[in-house]
Amino acid sequence: MSLWLLIGTVAIGQTVWDGVYTEAQATRGEATYNERCSACHGTELEGGDMTPGLTTGMFTSNWNELTVGDLFERIRITMPLDNPSSLSRQQVADVVAFLLKANKWPAGESELPRETFALKEIKILSLKP
Amino acid sequence: MSRTVSRTAPVWISLLIGLLWLNAGTGISGQQGQPSTKNGEWPHYTADLQGTRYSPLDQINASNFNRLEVAWRFKTDNLGPFPEYKLEGTPLMVKGVLYTTGGTRRSVIALDAKTGELIWSHSYREGKRAANSPRQLSGRGVSYWTDGKGDERVIYVTTGYRLIELNAKTGAIIPSFGTDGVVDLKMGVYKGIKEQIDLEAGEIGVHSTPTVVRDMIIVGSAMREGATVSTHNNTKGLVRAFDARTGKQLWRFNTIPMPGEFGNETWQDDSWVVNGNVGVWNQITVDEELGLVYLPVETPTSDYYGGHRPGNNLFAESIVAVDLKTGQRKWHYQLVHHPLWNYDMPAPPMLADINVNGRPIKALAQLTKQAWVYVLNRETGEPVWPIEERPVPQSDVPGERSARTQPHVTKPPAYARNILRVPDDLIDFTPELRAKALEQIKRYRVADTPFNPPMLGDLRGMLGAIVPATATNWPGGAYDPELHIVFAPAGNTFGSRTIVAPPPGFSDIRYVSGIAGRPFQEVLGPGDCCAADAGRRDREAPPPPAGGRGAGANANIAPSGADGGGLNPGGLPIVKPPYGLLAAIDLDRGELLWQTPHGDTPDNIRTHAALKGIDIPKTGQVGTSGVGLMVTRTLAVMGDPQITAPPGRPRGAMLRAYDKKTGQQVGAVLMPAIQSGIPMTYMVDGKQYIIVAVSGGNYSGEYLAFTLPANEK
Numbered sequence: 001m002s003l004w005l006l007i008g009t010v011a012i013g014q015t016v017w018d019g020v021y022t023e024a025q026a027t028r029g030e031a032t033y034n035e036r037c038s039a040c041h042g043t044e045l046e047g048g049d050m051t052p053g054l055t056t057g058m059f060t061s062n063w064n065e066l067t068v069g070d071l072f073e074r075i076r077i078t079m080p081l082d083n084p085s086s087l088s089r090q091q092v093a094d095v096v097a098f099l100l101k102a103n104k105w106p107a108g109e110s111e112l113p114r115e116t117f118a119l120k121e122i123k124i125l126s127l128k129p
Numbered sequence: 130m131s132r133t134v135s136r137t138a139p140v141w142i143s144l145l146i147g148l149l150w151l152n153a154g155t156g157i158s159g160q161q162g163q164p165s166t167k168n169g170e171w172p173h174y175t176a177d178l179q180g181t182r183y184s185p186l187d188q189i190n191a192s193n194f195n196r197l198e199v200a201w202r203f204k205t206d207n208l209g210p211f212p213e214y215k216l217e218g219t220p221l222m223v224k225g226v227l228y229t230t231g232g233t234r235r236s237v238i239a240l241d242a243k244t245g246e247l248i249w250s251h252s253y254r255e256g257k258r259a260a261n262s263p264r265q266l267s268g269r270g271v272s273y274w275t276d277g278k279g280d281e282r283v284i285y286v287t288t289g290y291r292l293i294e295l296n297a298k299t300g301a302i303i304p305s306f307g308t309d310g311v312v313d314l315k316m317g318v319y320k321g322i323k324e325q326i327d328l329e330a331g332e333i334g335v336h337s338t339p340t341v342v343r344d345m346i347i348v349g350s351a352m353r354e355g356a357t358v359s360t361h362n363n364t365k366g367l368v369r370a371f372d373a374r375t376g377k378q379l380w381r382f383n384t385i386p387m388p389g390e391f392g393n394e395t396w397q398d399d400s401w402v403v404n405g406n407v408g409v410w411n412q413i414t415v416d417e418e419l420g421l422v423y424l425p426v427e428t429p430t431s432d433y434y435g436g437h438r439p440g441n442n443l444f445a446e447s448i449v450a451v452d453l454k455t456g457q458r459k460w461h462y463q464l465v466h467h468p469l470w471n472y473d474m475p476a477p478p479m480l481a482d483i484n485v486n487g488r489p490i491k492a493l494a495q496l497t498k499q500a501w502v503y504v505l506n507r508e509t510g511e512p513v514w515p516i517e518e519r520p521v522p523q524s525d526v527p528g529e530r531s532a533r534t535q536p537h538v539t540k541p542p543a544y545a546r547n548i549l550r551v552p553d554d555l556i557d558f559t560p561e562l563r564a565k566a567l568e569q570i571k572r573y574r575v576a577d578t579p580f581n582p583p584m585l586g587d588l589r590g591m592l593g594a595i596v597p598a599t600a601t602n603w604p605g606g607a608y609d610p611e612l613h614i615v616f617a618p619a620g621n622t623f624g625s626r627t628i629v630a631p632p633p634g635f636s637d638i639r640y641v642s643g644i645a646g647r648p649f650q651e652v653l654g655p656g657d658c659c660a661a662d663a664g665r666r667d668r669e670a671p672p673p674p675a676g677g678r679g680a681g682a683n684a685n686i687a688p689s690g691a692d693g694g695g696l697n698p699g700g701l702p703i704v705k706p707p708y709g710l711l712a713a714i715d716l717d718r719g720e721l722l723w724q725t726p727h728g729d730t731p732d733n734i735r736t737h738a739a740l741k742g743i744d745i746p747k748t749g750q751v752g753t754s755g756v757g758l759m760v761t762r763t764l765a766v767m768g769d770p771q772i773t774a775p776p777g778r779p780r781g782a783m784l785r786a787y788d789k790k791t792g793q794q795v796g797a798v799l800m801p802a803i804q805s806g807i808p809m810t811y812m813v814d815g816k817q818y819i820i821v822a823v824s825g826g827n828y829s830g831e832y833l834a835f836t837l838p839a840n841e842k
Contacts, residue, residue: 042650043648048653
């Protein structure tokens with residue numbers, strides 16, 4: 001039953017171009033980013049000598065054709081590096097929403113879900129299909 | 130069946146010849162009972178003590194490279210409490226067994242070289258000491274020692290800077306080495322005047338592998354990234370040698386000379402007392418016949434401001450040759466006086482026996498961040514071709530006394546761009562992009578030398594001084610001892626240097642990396658954070674700027690964004706391609722043989738809206754300074770630093786094979802992630818393998834083994 005409900009929130013075959021997060025969620029994510037992520041990835045998400053930038057071509061190349069779920073899991077399991085797995089699922093989803101916004105993928109009406117399997121249905125495509 | 134036999138026969142014959150040659154006892158690397166690349170092994174991180182990364186194997190060649198297939202994979206996820214995404218190791222192979230490090234705890238593993246099966250693993254739990262380390266994660270690998278009579282040991286340095294010896298057969302600690310198998314490398318490490326650093330919190334570590342020569346282990350040192358550090362009175366660099374059997378210290382070389390030692394006076398006003406760093410963080414190479422050890426020495430504290438250390442600052446940014454038996458200095462060559470650019474030695478000095486105008490020279494070739502290969506006579510330290518002291522622009526930063534002249538290499542020519550020529554080098558895909566580039570570059574100070582001193586950048590005015598954005602970094606290059614060719618991976622773009630007064634209480638250094646008008650941001654290195662035991666830095670990061678995001682102040686990269694200037698018109702590099710390349714340099718003639726763009730055109734450039742309908746050449750990839758290569762009798766092999774998904778193949782990065790004489794790509798195979806460690810090769814049971822560490826983005830650390838299909842040897 002719950003499985004059906006969850007799948008109902010994300011249509012199969014979605015991409016990051018379909019408005020898969022909300023502005024409010026991205027704003028929450030930005031606050032979390034500034035507090036927990038920016039020391040390494042930069043206040044403008046530009047990265048450092050050894051830390052990947054989270055916007056521009058390097059970022060979209062790294063994640064192009066993968067899913068939002070892959071990005072979510074990368075953050076959930078390993079970030080922040082000084083204290084991995086210390087963000088809640090909601091916080092990770094919010095940060096991902098902020099990253100989507102920072103990379104100019106559009107906001108929409110519903111928030112990114114917190115469930116990995118649902119997020120795995122949303123494809124990251126650097127070019128609009 | 131018969132076909133397989135006939136195809137493998139030459140391999141067996143060459144192996145047999147190799148073994149006979151070995152047993153004849155000729156050649157130092159072929160000492161009895163000692164492993165050698167001549168035997169199909171890979172016994173040192175850099176293949177051999179000369180730092181060549183060369184293997185004479187030739188089963189994999191231009192005709193079959195494309196048919197390589199994955200023989201096995203080894204995932205390093207569980208070698209630590211969470212996966213690592215920056216696996217940088219290069220395994221050793223001795224007698225059919227691979228030895229290397231992996232995982233966020235820097236575990237040591239032994240794998241069956243044919244199958245990848247785990248034979249043993251070892252890890253050392255160091256708690257807070259590891260958490261405090263300036264050099265985290267899995268490191269670059271291990272070293273191997275044997276007495277040639279069955280005593281075989283694997284040697285590595287832990288995250289927390291302990292030297293440990295393991296039984297190569299079992300992985301058990303060797304109790305007779307040091308104290309219960311461990312030498313505490315932090316003992317005897319100083320700051321100030323012989324002030325012992327704290328054993329738990331003291332700042333020192335190393336990623337490189339110890340150099341094992343005869344019965345000696347030589348270990349270097351590294352500190353944190355030096356762009357925004359809290360004090361100039363940092364830990365002092367050093368190199369030490371230890372007895373391979375007992376762990377007893379044999380000698381020590383102070384890279385910042387103490388009073389009475391050669392070069393102490395190059396730290397004016399007794400500034401040697403209150404400055405640190407000058408580590409040796411890359412691989413150390415050795416000429417056993419000459420009895421010389423070659424140390425590639427790094428930058429003093431701090432990277433971009435030298436106002437607290439007047440003088441030339443020996444042996445910072447020098448090659449130092451020390452006596453193998455005593456550690457005494459024999460000669461040195463300082464590549465950069467009074468360093469201000471972080472042009473530290475980013476690569477192992479490669480030892481090359483060359484012939485210049487019919488004259489044999491025992492030479493040394495040093496690749497650099499500034500795209501010059503410095504070629505020295507390794508017996509004397511004299512340049513093989515003139516290196517000229519030329520006047521350079523002087524710093525206008527208060528308190529800074531920059532060196533009047535710097536050594537400029539006259540030959541071979543730079544193997545990548547190290548001087549930005551305006552407008553010739555600027556992007557010209559379209560007139561609009563060229564115009565944007567010209568507009569942007571006005572806000573930077575350009576010079577006709579790589580020694581353009583850092584400046585006080587200000588968002589409201591000039592943004593920084595243009596410098597090459599690191600040609601070659603830690604992976605270094607490779608050398609073919611048969612063709613006398615040096616291969617140099619190189620980034621081919623530019624960045625800017627800008628410094629700023631740090632926030633109150635952050636540092637006792639007058640200026641650190643940053644730019645006025647933007648919130649200060651500390652520059653962190655790859656390991657400056659993330660130990661297996663977590664717990665991170667003892668100093669809190671400065672609070673995030675009020676009101677959300679500001680721009681970064683990392684002087685190592687160009688400030689981004691249209692409002693604050695930047696070096697990326699339309700989101701593209703400000704220079705023409707290639708953005709990254711592989712170069713080959715003929716060391717007999719001192720000439721560039723070829724340069725070729727390395728890596729496919731990045732997706733964001735290939736599909737860039739402003740470039741529709743324009744024929745974009747293969748651009749290569751910016752991150753090429755961060756990948757290294759190996760050379761075999763037949764090929765130069767190097768992987769991509771960036772993921773791409775061009776039409777016609779799945780997303781991924783390619784492992785590429787180049788013709789050594791022409792630079793033509795002769796083969797490529799797909800990897801699931803970028804090359805994050807330098808490839809190596811070996812032969813076992815008549816089959817050649819290539820191992821490469823891959824990781825990054827969504828892909829956690831993995832050693833990937835390639836070999837030819839069973840019927841295509």
